[in-house]
Amino acid sequence: MPLPRMEAETWSREPTVPWPGDAGSASPSPDALRVLNGSGEEEEETSPPFLTDAWLVPVFYALIMLLGLVGNALVIYVISRHRQMRTATNFYIANLATTDIIFLVCCVPFTATLYPLPSWVFGDFMCKFVNYLQQVTVQATCITLMAMSVDRCYATLYPLQSLRYRTPQVAMAVSIAIWIGSFILSLPMAVYHRTEVGYWYGLRTYCIEAFTSKSQERCFILYTFLAVYLLPLLTICLCYSIILKRIGRPVVEPVDHDYQQVQHLSERSAAMRARISKMVVVIVLLFTICWGPIQFYLLFQGFYLHFKANYEAYKIKTWANCMSYANSSLNPIVYAFMGDSFRKSFKKAFPFLFRQRIQDNGGHSGFHNAEMKFVTEQT
Template identity: 25%
Template structure:
């Protein structure tokens, strides 16, 4: 049986001198250092929970914001808030003292639900990418309905639960005097470039003839903003989690790195960076999207330095419908460009009739 211990399992040094057995912790930190780390990790939890809950409220409380993309963003926000709530603090305490205080039940839970939330985050970003692809490459095809979107979100969570369950099933606590560790004991001895270019050409190089072109280009600009926003979200996620995975990859080849005196500070740093990925998305939405920015102003209008304008209310409440007609030289046609309530900001419906 191959036993997977926590990354700081080497933190206890066993000495035997003159027949006396003593145990010492190589990675004990002074109180001021623990306090600084506690502040840093608390910041993640506060910003992540407040920010992501606000994002969920902005979307669900305003009909104009209930689009296909935004429903997946709700799922992403819920996953991030769950990760920050159930994973950050407990693993921080565990990493500080390398002693599991929370029992077998929570050992299994923290090896299950936070990992489920991570899978859900990844699949939500993938679903948003597919939705953007369909909106840009096939704008005339029917979009996902609200019911279908909710079914897909349920499927995302079902797959995430299934993938995380083995981690929960094999999680256990072991007592190694004078501490307890939470670990996973695995059985046995093992523990689209072309399409991207197509999206880019269609999104940044498309035009249509006639009077509808200017209005259509406005919608293209809106689509570009959404795509840029999601590119930033995905890149931020990748940057935050890359050092964390590199750390464990290196450790799998050379376990001696876990015995270095500096390794606890390295681990706390890269774990902070990984967990901080849960708090950046609301900031990105606020900076890159006018409607989310208006929603945040509305959510925090009680604060003395936040002022909400009539323009902010209009951004969140009002729908715009514009009909334009054009007679082409080769044949008579009608071009109808609508800003749909089902996807008001980033979806253009173009209908051509002979």
């Protein structure tokens, strides 16, 4: 089963026609191989076609790397530099940024070379290592998103009781456990990946998944779909639904039936609910849109009996992979810089970027900070 972020066929340049098929199983094509003509002389090998995605996709990946590395590095820098930012939730955000940086540095460059190059040129060890590390980061990212959702939900439902358990030390321990679990659960990607030689405009080296049976492959596809997409998505939706329902009710009871106080609390709850609802919609949509296409494609590819790997399928798969890759550069924006505490700490770290916006809105700023803490920077 190919990875959610990178798939076996994209280890090689797919042609318009014919589709090379699985490495080692494709028959030599007369146009793709050097053959002997009637006089015994060797004919010239036809060069692979240079498609638009051979330069367009690497450029897109380079942009993702630039934005992702800068954004995630700033997240880690702000958290480590400012003591008040070292909260339980922010430790999960830092862990999320770490998984994205590891993926961007160790995996994306190898993926980008697959489009201009016709073969996998990095050897058998890197074939196993890159695929394994991709699965580890995907697994760690999704489990971290689940942990963040549960953490925020727990803090919203039990604000006082959660102070005992929602500490940076606990968040660090949970993050370490997430990494250990991800390393263990991702071992099949290292075991079943290997390089093989196939034919496409000559002999080419492919990095492929070689499961022992189709049922084994389908089991791993189904496991990945459930573990890194459906379960995290349902958990995020459930937790934030509970949060929105909880913040819709006043936390403080009015004193002496003060109707003006009741109205004020009602208006404040409505405003808070509207602001947080916008962020929740962004969170759910980002996760669904970025991860959905590649996950459903892999599910369709593995379980649809009449699936045909043609160039149209390759283009859909390339687009779906680009969507999942983009998630690594968008995470810092949604999970960090949409919160006021991150923005203010960022302004303190880089004041020369915000000289035109020194004035504060006073009470409105404090009110907005209190609202966003329900979702982003709870202590």
